[in-house]
Amino acid sequence: MTAPRSQNKKGLLFYCTRLIPDSELEYDIFGSGDIVRIEIPCSGRVGIGEIMQGIAEGYEKVAVLSCGEKSCLHGFGCTEAKKAYEKAIKLASVAGVDTDRLVFIEQDLGNSIYNTNGLK
Amino acid sequence: MTEQERHSLSLPEIKCETGMLEGKSAPDDSKCPVAKYRDEFVPSRLIDEAKTGWFPKGIRSCIGCELCSPSKDASFPMCVDTLVTAVGRRDEFIPLAFGGALDSIVSLQLINKYKQNRLGWIDNGIHVAGEKDKSDVGLFVGAAPYLDVLLGEEIGFNPTDESRAAVDLLNSIGISPVVLPNEVDTGADRLHEGDSEAFIKLGTINRDLYKSRGVKTIVTTCDDCCYTLRSRYRKYIPGWDFKVMRLADYLLKFGGRLTFLSAKETVAIQPPDMYTDPDGLDSVRKLLKKIPGLTIKEIESGHPSTFGGWGQFDSVTKRIETDFLKAAEKTGADTVLIPSTTMLVRLLEGRRPGSWEETSIAIKGLYQFLSAQHTVHEEFAGA
Numbered sequence: 477m478t479a480p481r482s483q484n485k486k487g488l489l490f491y492c493t494r495l496i497p498d499s500e501l502e503y504d505i506f507g508s509g510d511i512v513r514i515e516i517p518c519s520g521r522v523g524i525g526e527i528m529q530g531i532a533e534g535y536e537k538v539a540v541l542s543c544g545e546k547s548c549l550h551g552f553g554c555t556e557a558k559k560a561y562e563k564a565i566k567l568a569s570v571a572g573v574d575t576d577r578l579v580f581i582e583q584d585l586g587n588s589i590y591n592t593n594g595l596k
Numbered sequence: 597m598t599e600q601e602r603h604s605l606s607l608p609e610i611k612c613e614t615g616m617l618e619g620k621s622a623p624d625d626s627k628c629p630v631a632k633y634r635d636e637f638v639p640s641r642l643i644d645e646a647k648t649g650w651f652p653k654g655i656r657s658c659i660g661c662e663l664c665s666p667s668k669d670a671s672f673p674m675c676v677d678t679l680v681t682a683v684g685r686r687d688e689f690i691p692l693a694f695g696g697a698l699d700s701i702v703s704l705q706l707i708n709k710y711k712q713n714r715l716g717w718i719d720n721g722i723h724v725a726g727e728k729d730k731s732d733v734g735l736f737v738g739a740a741p742y743l744d745v746l747l748g749e750e751i752g753f754n755p756t757d758e759s760r761a762a763v764d765l766l767n768s769i770g771i772s773p774v775v776l777p778n779e780v781d782t783g784a785d786r787l788h789e790g791d792s793e794a795f796i797k798l799g800t801i802n803r804d805l806y807k808s809r810g811v812k813t814i815v816t817t818c819d820d821c822c823y824t825l826r827s828r829y830r831k832y833i834p835g836w837d838f839k840v841m842r843l844a845d846y847l848l849k850f851g852g853r854l855t856f857l858s859a860k861e862t863v864a865i866q867p868p869d870m871y872t873d874p875d876g877l878d879s880v881r882k883l884l885k886k887i888p889g890l891t892i893k894e895i896e897s898g899h900p901s902t903f904g905g906w907g908q909f910d911s912v913t914k915r916i917e918t919d920f921l922k923a924a925e926k927t928g929a930d931t932v933l934i935p936s937t938t939m940l941v942r943l944l945e946g947r948r949p950g951s952w953e954e955t956s957i958a959i960k961g962l963y964q965f966l967s968a969q970h971t972v973h974e975e976f977a978g979a
Contacts, residue, residue: 570741
């Protein structure tokens with residue numbers, strides 16, 4: 477799994493296949509503009525490499541939409557994705573990249589309220 | 597141009613400055629650590645394959661350790677560089693370390709518009725040249741600040757600790773080195789991917805940054821960085837006229853007054869080879885001999901002093917690492933001292949505390965060891 481080249485796209489969204497990102501949430505994260513969506517079997521599959529590649533490819537924002545820790549089908553997906561995201565934040569900070577460009581959202585299934593962790 | 601033509605090479609294109617392709621000198625296959633585990637990898641056979649005009653794909657498995665090179669003037673890794681850059685970037689899978697995270701950092705550095713925050717490890721206990729100051733000596737830190745983030749928690753060791761120890765040792769001989777706040781990667785991985793354009797751009801950024809700070813000599817705690825800065829940059833980066841030295845070599849040459857506290861310990865070190873010590877200075881042993889009471893044991897020769905810098909995190913390099921540590925254990929020493937940050941990270945990463953591969957011998961960085969042992973000279977202690 478690699479991040480596609482941005483071609484002036486506004487955002488890159490990795491999302492768990494069990495979730496459907498709605499337009500309202502996407503607007504909250506990316507504002508208006510084109511978004512590339514990548515559906516993945518589990519958010520735990522998103523590693524630090526994919527997140528950093530998204531930034532290096534020129535996306536204005538890279539977001540990971542994950543199931544909540546309790547609702548993850550595999551049990552560890554959300555935890556792993558969070559770890560990758562936290563490391564990516566530190567790495568971006570050392571590289572001098574604005575960390576607001578990285579967003580992590582934990583969404584519990586059946587719950588319409590998003591945990592907008594990291595969302596400005 | 598067809599796909600087949602694009603991948604084929606002509607002999608003039610791959611003519612290597614080492615003369616290895618003209619058959620004047622051949623690599624010694626029996627010394628190759630990769631050939632021991634990877635049957636299809638035979639350095640001399642890969643050269644023969646290249647002579648037919650086709651890119652020998654297997655050449656990417658070379659870890660660049662120089663063990664098979666017959667002499668300083670006939671270097672097999674340099675020959676690999678020539679072949680890889682002659683073909684350029686190819687659409688084939690090249691494994692990247694940390695899922696490509698470090699490669700993405702290099703991409704960001706190539707954009708050259710971000711102000712890095714890579715000096716967080718410099719504390720009040722050490723002195724580096726101020727941002728506007730000039731100094732003859734520069735310390736190349738490499739990817740250590742990024743490796744701190746990627747591995748620090750997992751392996752219980754921050755690679756920048758070696759950089760800190762390096763500055764401490766340089767301070768003790770009266771030098772406040774230049775440490776560049778916006779230094780970029782050496783680009784050796786990019787060169788090996790065939791992206792010589794990126795490699796030259798990275799080298800040019802580093803060259804300009806060091807020139808602007810008046811640096812004449814660059815020292816480093818990483819042998820892989822040292823090899824690239826000394827051998828590859830000289831070949832590919834115009835105007836690269838810096839003297840590049842391992843910190844151990846520098847300390848041996850200019851650190852005459854460096855004195856150490858005694859240590860009742862037995863340490864194992866690797867014998868010098870062409871990769872780390874082309875001039876045969878044997879500086880690591882000579883420096884350690886200055887420590888009273890220290891017993892130095894030598895690991896049997898034939899083990900590489902690099903495990904490959906371009907994403908070779910495969911079973912073969914893992915077995916080479918294990919062989920190296922077994923040889924170190926065989927010496928009966930308590931600790932093996934590693935003079936190269938990359939090698940140290942690779943060894944510690946594969947053998948985290950509690951893992952089944954935990955070794956009976958402690959693995960330590962040479963410069964941290966020296967830094968902990970050295971005494972402060974009155975002149976520099978402000979006495």
